[in-house]
Amino acid sequence: MTSKNSCIEPENEGNLTDATRRDFLKQSTLLTAIALTPAPLVKAAENGWDEKIADVYEKVPVNIEVNGVKHQLSVEPRATLLDLLREQLDLTGTKKGCDYGQCGACTVHVDGHRVNSCLTLGVMVNGKKITTIEGLAKGDQLHPMQESFLKHDGFQCGYCTPGQIMSAVACIREGHANSATEIREYMSGNICRCGAYPNIISAIQEVKEGGQEV
Amino acid sequence: MKQFQYVHPSTQQSVLDAINKPGTKIIAGGTNLVDLMKRGVTAPDKLVDINRLPLKGITATKTGLHIGALALNSVVSEDNLVVEKQPLLSMALKSGASPQLRNMATVGGNMMQRTRCTYFYDITMPCNKREPGSGCGALEGFNRMHAIFGASPQCIAVHPSDMCVGLAALDAVVVIAGRKGERRIPFTGFHRLAEDHPETDNHLAKDELIIGVEIPDNNFAKHSYYLKVRDRQSYAFALVSVAAALDIDNGTIRQARLAMGGVAHKPWRLFDAEKALIGKPVSEESFKQAAQIAMQGAKAYQYNAFKLKLAPASITEALKHASGLV
Known part of the structure; x- marks a missing residue:
């Protein structure tokens, strides 16, 4: 040696x-x-x-609008929308839970429709409008769903909350929040390991019944 | 995830040209493919994004409904024509995945999704479907979710789709484009049993593209039901699912369609049980007899013997719902 x-x-x-x-x-x-x-x-x-x-072969130009702001990006085809939001745009409100489409923590809206950003390739949202949790509030004024989650204690650890709120807003917009049963079914793509489900449902019902614009 | 090339052609011809090369895969919604690529189960050199093709339409034709391959699962499930003419398909779609995933997943992609067998997904385990010749981890492993019909000693995985179970029951036809033109095959002949080639899920050739499905008009709209039994009430794959459609005349069954999910390598159509129902009165007794016939040839493994009881009970239950008995 x-x-x-x-x-x-x-x-x-x-x-x-x-x-x-x-x-x-x-x-x-x-x-x-x-x-x-x-x-x-x-x-x-x-x-x-x-x-x-x-x-x-490495990077593809992608033009997207995120929360009303236009971005011209250069993206690896393998980068997911979730990683693009968090790593390239520093929008870390959207959470990486399972990263396999099983938990819903990464839920965002693409052209108004809720999707799992962890299973969406960034190159495939070229030309589209993305809304994340950061885009819901108007300045210091929280979105009614954010207010309602606070009021009803719709979370404990809070990790799933951005995804829950994005899904909850979509649930009402889609017309799938007409009863607790329907809300449970249409929120089933968002898992909460703290088990805040009853409070999440109350929060959504209040916004729905309040008739506020979401 | 391994690096890959990405192209998004605007014409069907350029898609067909692009996919005719080894290492190439089509991407539509990506809900299953991206998942598989992250886990290293599949690692294409090139992805061909087909979302620019005009294949999203849902239209009524002289003989039925035509649904484009790129129509989203969420859109199809709530489409007025589908809900009115083929409610069974709507029910099957709504029982699958989550609202977010249904907003991404397409009809063609749903047909092409791979099994959710955990041995297929875990690249450290043997799996003849993922790596031909490596063995089947499920055969002697934890096979609670696995097949009871038509399994091969090489693969006992099941097809995970709900939509496909509905389409198999409804006599749908798959419209396929290839470089030599279009061809049509019955939905029940699209997917295949594992046999000696579990790596091949279906009869779509490498250089072909699904462009749509057609569902012939029928008299089942009033008496259809999709029953899905799973470990939790929503957002889980089926242990057993049943698509049931009946044409009833004055309390007598004129025609019947039955298919099951979660029990075989392909959507499992129950032709013999359907025949047995024709001419029978709407009654629990008729349904139980049909369920018994449906179970002929079923074979369980160590952990899925419960399906031998769950499956016939589910068939009876689905028929009771479809006929209006409950």
Whole structure:
């Protein structure tokens, strides 16, 4: 063993110098990187193509309007709308719960319809209008559904709340909030592990019965 | 998720050209595909977004309803024509997924969704559907959700759709476009049993595109019911589901349509039970007899034997609702 810090060094590489080990690490890292690189990029690299050609595979221009503000973005095809909102636009009100379309914490409105932003690719909402929880209030004036969730204690930990509220607003707009039973069915895509369901239903019923514009 | 190329052609021809290459997948709503890509169950090199194609329409024709492949599940379930002429389809759609997912999922995508077998989803487990030849984790594993009809020793997964169970019962026809033109196949012949090729869910060729489904007019609108039995009341896949449609004349059954979900690798149409109902009076006794016939050939595994009782009870219950007995 040439190195004193040999506790993780394989026995059969005893004659490697520090320098050659660094080279080995560099090379193997590079090989791993190539192995993880998408086929078109590797092909582009192998053929010595201009990197700009490879870039075409990487990012796609996306123009969207989020909460009334227009954005011109450059987006990887694999980025979900949820990640785009949170990571690129710093709109962290929309929550990542399960990230597999099972919990509803990521619910936003696309052109007025509620969807799971975790299963929506950012490139597929090009040209569309997105509303997130940050877009409901008018300045300091909370949306009636936000007020009602506060009044009825429609949450405990609050993690599912942005998704619950976006879904609740859509539930009323769709005309599916005419009874507690109907609300339960049409809010079933939003899971609350604290179990605030009865209060969430009360909050929605009050807004619905109050007849306020949502 | 692995990086991939993304294209969104504006014509059917360019979609057909684009999908005819290995490593390419179509994306419509993405509710299942994006999920599978995140988990590494599938890793396409290229996605062809077909949402620019004009395939969203729902129209009445001389012989029935035509529903475009890109019509959203939520839109179809609440469409006036569908609710009036084919309420069974509306009921089946509304029992599936969540309102958010139904706002994204399309008719064609619903047909193409993969099984929710946990061994298919877990890439550390063997699965002949995901990786042919690797074995079936469910066969000797936790197979509570699995098939009781038509299973193969290689795969005992079930098709997860509700919509497809409704369409199978309603004699729907799938309209498919390929590079040589259009073809039509009966809905019951679209999906396939696992047999020796569990990796293949259906008879759509790699270079073909679903463009719509047609449902012939019928006399079932007054007596239809979709019953879905699951672990929670909403937003869960079926343990067993039943699509029941009856044409009743003065207390006697003239025609019947029955299909089940959650029991086979494809929507499971119950032809023999339907025949047994023709000419019978509307009664619990008739329905129980039909349910018994429907269960012929059923086979349970270690954890799903409860389906051998749940399935016939569900058939009887669905028929009681459809006929108006309850």
